[in-house]
Amino acid sequence: MRQGGSSKSRFPLAPTRSFAGLLFVLAAIWYAASSQNNAASYLLLFALMSVFLVSIPRTLSNLGGVQATAESIKPAFAGQEVSLPVEVTNESRATRYGIALTLPDLSDAREHIDEIPAGKAARTVLRFPAATRGEHQIGRLHLTSVYPLGFLKVLKQLPTPQRYVVYPKPAGDQRLPAETARSGQRSSRRELGEGDDFAGVRPYVRGESQRHIDWKAVARGQALMTKQFTAESDGLLYLDLAAVQLDDLEARLSQLALWIIEAERARRPYGLRLPAAEIPPSLGESHLHRCLRALALFK
Amino acid sequence: MKILRKQDTRIPRRPLLWLAAALLFTLPPMFGTLPSWVPLLFLIALAAKFWMEPKGYHLRSLVWKLVLVALILSLLFFSYGSLRGIEPGVSLIVMLTSVKILEAHTAREFHIMIMVAWVLCLCGFFLSQNLAIALCLLIAFTLLLVGLIQFHRGSSSAFWPPVRTAGKLLAQATPLIVLLFLFFPRFSTGFRFQIASQRGSSTGFSDHLSPGSVSSLTNSSAVAFRAEFPDGKIPTLGAMYWRGVVMWHGEGLEWNAPKNPAALPKTSQSPLRSEGVRQWITIEPHDARWMFALDWPANWPSGARLAPGNYLWSDQPIHKPRRYEVTSYPEIPNNQPHLGEREPLLQLPAAISPAARALVQSWTTDKAAPRDIVEKALEFFRTQGFLYSPSPGEYGKNGLDEFLFHRRLGFCEHYAASFATLMRLAGVPARVVTGYLGGEYNEIGHFFLVRQADAHAWCEIWFPDLGWQRIDPTAVVAPDRVNLGFNSFLERRAAAGQLDNTQGVLARKLAHWPIFARARLGWQTLSYAWDTRVLSFDGEEQESFFASVGIAGHGPIFFIVGTLVIAIALLALYAGWTYLRTRPRGNRVKIMYEIFCRKAARLGAPRNPSEGPLDFSRRATRLLANDSERIRSIAEAYIALRYAPASDPMTLEQFAKEVSAFVRTS
Numbered sequence: 001m002r003q004g005g006s007s008k009s010r011f012p013l014a015p016t017r018s019f020a021g022l023l024f025v026l027a028a029i030w031y032a033a034s035s036q037n038n039a040a041s042y043l044l045l046f047a048l049m050s051v052f053l054v055s056i057p058r059t060l061s062n063l064g065g066v067q068a069t070a071e072s073i074k075p076a077f078a079g080q081e082v083s084l085p086v087e088v089t090n091e092s093r094a095t096r097y098g099i100a101l102t103l104p105d106l107s108d109a110r111e112h113i114d115e116i117p118a119g120k121a122a123r124t125v126l127r128f129p130a131a132t133r134g135e136h137q138i139g140r141l142h143l144t145s146v147y148p149l150g151f152l153k154v155l156k157q158l159p160t161p162q163r164y165v166v167y168p169k170p171a172g173d174q175r176l177p178a179e180t181a182r183s184g185q186r187s188s189r190r191e192l193g194e195g196d197d198f199a200g201v202r203p204y205v206r207g208e209s210q211r212h213i214d215w216k217a218v219a220r221g222q223a224l225m226t227k228q229f230t231a232e233s234d235g236l237l238y239l240d241l242a243a244v245q246l247d248d249l250e251a252r253l254s255q256l257a258l259w260i261i262e263a264e265r266a267r268r269p270y271g272l273r274l275p276a277a278e279i280p281p282s283l284g285e286s287h288l289h290r291c292l293r294a295l296a297l298f299k
Numbered sequence: 300m301k302i303l304r305k306q307d308t309r310i311p312r313r314p315l316l317w318l319a320a321a322l323l324f325t326l327p328p329m330f331g332t333l334p335s336w337v338p339l340l341f342l343i344a345l346a347a348k349f350w351m352e353p354k355g356y357h358l359r360s361l362v363w364k365l366v367l368v369a370l371i372l373s374l375l376f377f378s379y380g381s382l383r384g385i386e387p388g389v390s391l392i393v394m395l396t397s398v399k400i401l402e403a404h405t406a407r408e409f410h411i412m413i414m415v416a417w418v419l420c421l422c423g424f425f426l427s428q429n430l431a432i433a434l435c436l437l438i439a440f441t442l443l444l445v446g447l448i449q450f451h452r453g454s455s456s457a458f459w460p461p462v463r464t465a466g467k468l469l470a471q472a473t474p475l476i477v478l479l480f481l482f483f484p485r486f487s488t489g490f491r492f493q494i495a496s497q498r499g500s501s502t503g504f505s506d507h508l509s510p511g512s513v514s515s516l517t518n519s520s521a522v523a524f525r526a527e528f529p530d531g532k533i534p535t536l537g538a539m540y541w542r543g544v545v546m547w548h549g550e551g552l553e554w555n556a557p558k559n560p561a562a563l564p565k566t567s568q569s570p571l572r573s574e575g576v577r578q579w580i581t582i583e584p585h586d587a588r589w590m591f592a593l594d595w596p597a598n599w600p601s602g603a604r605l606a607p608g609n610y611l612w613s614d615q616p617i618h619k620p621r622r623y624e625v626t627s628y629p630e631i632p633n634n635q636p637h638l639g640e641r642e643p644l645l646q647l648p649a650a651i652s653p654a655a656r657a658l659v660q661s662w663t664t665d666k667a668a669p670r671d672i673v674e675k676a677l678e679f680f681r682t683q684g685f686l687y688s689p690s691p692g693e694y695g696k697n698g699l700d701e702f703l704f705h706r707r708l709g710f711c712e713h714y715a716a717s718f719a720t721l722m723r724l725a726g727v728p729a730r731v732v733t734g735y736l737g738g739e740y741n742e743i744g745h746f747f748l749v750r751q752a753d754a755h756a757w758c759e760i761w762f763p764d765l766g767w768q769r770i771d772p773t774a775v776v777a778p779d780r781v782n783l784g785f786n787s788f789l790e791r792r793a794a795a796g797q798l799d800n801t802q803g804v805l806a807r808k809l810a811h812w813p814i815f816a817r818a819r820l821g822w823q824t825l826s827y828a829w830d831t832r833v834l835s836f837d838g839e840e841q842e843s844f845f846a847s848v849g850i851a852g853h854g855p856i857f858f859i860v861g862t863l864v865i866a867i868a869l870l871a872l873y874a875g876w877t878y879l880r881t882r883p884r885g886n887r888v889k890i891m892y893e894i895f896c897r898k899a900a901r902l903g904a905p906r907n908p909s910e911g912p913l914d915f916s917r918r919a920t921r922l923l924a925n926d927s928e929r930i931r932s933i934a935e936a937y938i939a940l941r942y943a944p945a946s947d948p949m950t951l952e953q954f955a956k957e958v959s960a961f962v963r964t965s
Contacts, residue, residue, distance in 0.1 A: 017407070017410075018407075018410040018411075018414075021410060021411065021414045022414070024414070025414045025417050025418060028418065028421070029417075029418075029421050032421055032425070034485065034486050036425070036618075036619075037485065037619070037837050037838060038424060038425070038428070038619060039428075039619070039833055039834045039835070039836050039837055040424040040428040040433060040833070040834060041421055041424045041425070042480065042483075042485065043433075043476070043480060043833065044417075044420055044421055044424060044436070044440070046475075046476045046479035046480050046483065047440060047469075047472065047476050048417065048440075049475075049479060050472035050473075050475035050476045050479060050866075051444065051468055051469065051472045053472070053475060053866060053867075053870055054468055054471045054472045054475065054870070054873070055468060056870060056874075057870060057873055057874035057877050058468075058877070060874060061874065061877050061878060061881060064878065064881060065881070092881045093880065093881045094880070094881035097451065097452050097453075098451040098452055098453060112453055114452055114453030115452060115453075118881075146451055147448075147451045147452070148447065148448045148451060148464060148468065149444070149447050149448070149451075150410060150447055150450070150451055
């Protein structure tokens with residue numbers, strides 16, 4: 001997703017903190033030079049003034065042709081870090097230096113790109129803490145640069161409508177409920193996972209147990225595959241918000257998040273039941289994220 | 300799980316190195332002007348910083364900082380006795396900077412250190428302003444810029460790019476610097492903080508002549524002043540007597556000038572018969588008030604007066620290089636033969652030995668005319684085995700007799716002082732003049748450089764018919780000294796084996812290699828230009844500059860606003876040029892394509908926002924069959940320019956031409 005236009009809602013140039021220092025030094029040199037009528041000190045004063053003045057156009061143009069594109073953001077758990085990958089491109093014909101990326105609406109996260117040659121791009125990742133559960137908007141992405149002397153800061157605001165989801169923090173000390181027949185829907189549904197009956201193969205996912213890798217296929221030169229087995233399950237695991245015995249809603253959601261992760265890890269198919277929605281039991285990464293997302297967006 | 304990544308706020312090493320290099324270049328003015336422990340401690344602090352920084356140490360404890368500051372204050376107080384004045388103030392700043400260096404460790408403090416380093420540059424200019432120091436400080440200034448640029452470039456480790464950028468910045472700033480230097484008004488704030496005049500001892504000249512006072516300068520190559528002859532009338536080296544101070548009060552070998560001479564009235568000049576020699580003299584600061592001019596100055600610059608004895612005397616102590624114009628005549632302008640009061644001119648020391656009296660009496664028999672007495676005295680110096688030496692040794696309390704009758708070894712001050720004393724003893728009015736004799740001609744810059752080593756002392760004798768006349772007894776003893784200049788005189792002596800200073804000879808021989816001689820002359824010329832064009836350009840010079848370009852009479856606000864407006868206009872031009880040079884090329888292509896689309900829409904083939912260039916061109920060629928060829932080539936060029944990895948400018952021009960030709964043909 002490309003954020004083309006840069007809306008300049010305020011003047012792009014602002015003095016930095018060291019600008020006050022520069023003013024002070026200039027005033028001191030001016031005072032000293034004039035009280036001594038010292039031409040060499042005047043020369044120093046004018047040199048400093050002129051170099052500062054000449055640096056203004058450089059600072060102003062240092063973000064010319066520089067665009068930043070925020071890429072999609074992976075969801076994170078509350079308390080963890082959100083990573084926002086950003087691609088910064090320099091479409092101008094000059095190398096751009098010392099560009100800082102900040103997210104003024106979110107945090108004091110800050111990344112520096114030291115230089116981008118003309119026509120090239122640089123990638124960086126802005127990391128900031130995921131504070132609260134829910135769906136959030138990035139808002140604005142600020143590109144700033146104080147190059148070359150650091151007395152003035154040029155600012156480019158890029159509206160970034162990207163959204164990201166923060167899952168509830170997995171926490172709680174309650175045990176994962178046993179399979180429940182409470183749903184009443186006794187079915188002969190077969191579950192993938194541990195079992196005796198071979199049900200086919202699927203691509204190996206890193207981190208999985210190597211016990212079920214189809215080594216014969218590997219020997220034949222094929223990719224790593226995991227053999228899947230099924231077992232007859234006599235009950236379904238429904239994780240129900242109403243069933244969590246806690247007072248605080250957030251604590252209940254946290255407990256549910258932890259259970260979801262535990263169930264996924266144990267490869268026990270699980271479903272989620274919330275007052276407004278129900279997700280039928282299943283397994284797998286997309287199911288996991290679907291459930292966690294439902295928790296994150298729960299109002 | 301990392302919750303918050305701590306930013307690494309330590310100062311990166313490379314900018315710190317640049318800063319340290321810059322600080323090293325602020326040191327030279329401090330050596331020789333401040334107590335040597337001040338720059339040494341500064342160096343030690345700098346070295347300690349580089350030892351501490353990789354280990355993450357820095358001066359943290361407030362107690363230690365306070366202890367250090369107290370220690371510094373007391374050290375300074377002990378070595379100066381007070382903290383007022385330039386040198387103690389600068390020392391204090393240098394020492395506090397050292398503490399700051401030890402303390403600073405965050406990126407923000409890097410900026411503070413840069414500021415402090417700029418203040419140190421200023422301090423350097425307060426201590427000394429000669430060209431060598433100015434170049435050192437220019438290097439320091441540039442290195443500070445490099446440090447800042449490197450700091451904001453982050454970790455890119457190339458060495459030259461930040462240097463190049465700093466050089467470019469300075470080069471672009473140069474026109475602005477010149478503009479501001481010439482036109483930015485120089486206020487003088489009413490209050491001037493006091494300069495401690497402790498430097499007087501280092502300059503050679505003095506209003507007091509004693510045995511050894513001139514010869515102590517013979518090894519000093521420091522510049523006294525430089526002189527130009529704008530009309531090209533250059534007197535011979537032997538006649539180049541630069542008049543400094545006239546001494547009226549004699550005590551044997553010791554003579555004194557009045558501390559604060561009166562001014563001669565301007566009307567006291569008699570009309571001059573001969574033509575004058577115009578000189579531009581740029582005097583080095585000596586914190587006293589004497590000024591120099593060829594014998595004998597007649598008109599004098601503003602801010603100075605002509606003292607009795609026809610020498611220049613500044614109204615203010617000279618603390619910075621000063622350039623003035625003066626015209627001299629080969630005769631004393633107000634040289635009336637009638638001498639009013641003879642008493643002060645015949646003043647003698649209280650104790651004169653019988654031997655000296657007897658000597659003088661042998662000249663004054665049978666009512667000898669002053670001219671004959673002078674001749675006899677000079678004859679005495681010429682024939683009685685007197686020798687000229689830059690290092691005649693110490694003369695004690697009874698120096699006059701010791702010199703005249705025993706050792707007979709002396710430098711110009713011995714001859715001038717004793718000669719004048721003898722003349723007064725003989726009843727002939729006499730005075731001692733100190734100044735400089737000769738100088739070194741710089742053929743690149745066309746000026747004479749007069750060094751402290753050229754210091755000289757001579758006599759003036761009053762004749763009833765002619766008035767004051769110059770008599771140089773040294774010329775009798777060592778004629779070459781007068782005719783060749785002091786350095787050439789020494790060389791000739793060395794060649795004749797009369798000097799055993801072999802080291803000096805080697806150095807002098809080296810100095811006469813053509814390349815070194817050229818370099819030396821070039822350096823002197825530059826240094827002269829620095830003094831005359833830059834250092835002496837003060838408020839008054841600026842006024843006369845404004846008058847010469849016809850913009851005098853405006854208030855300072857006019858000039859401030861004017862210079863800033865011109866500066867900003869220049870900047871705007873520069874900014875525009877920078878933008879044109881670096882603006883994204885893609886933009887132009889896009890704009891051109893949009894023009895094409897608008898034209899196509901007018902012809903009845905509007906482009907859908909979702910339509911890519913290829914789809915659009917296919918549709919447009921069907922709709923506008925007449926221009927199908929052109930539309931296809933425009934689409935191809937557009938795709939090549941926007942999406943091909945490297946586009947060549949030919950295609951861009953082609954594209955522009957095609958787009959502009961699109962409607963005309965249809």
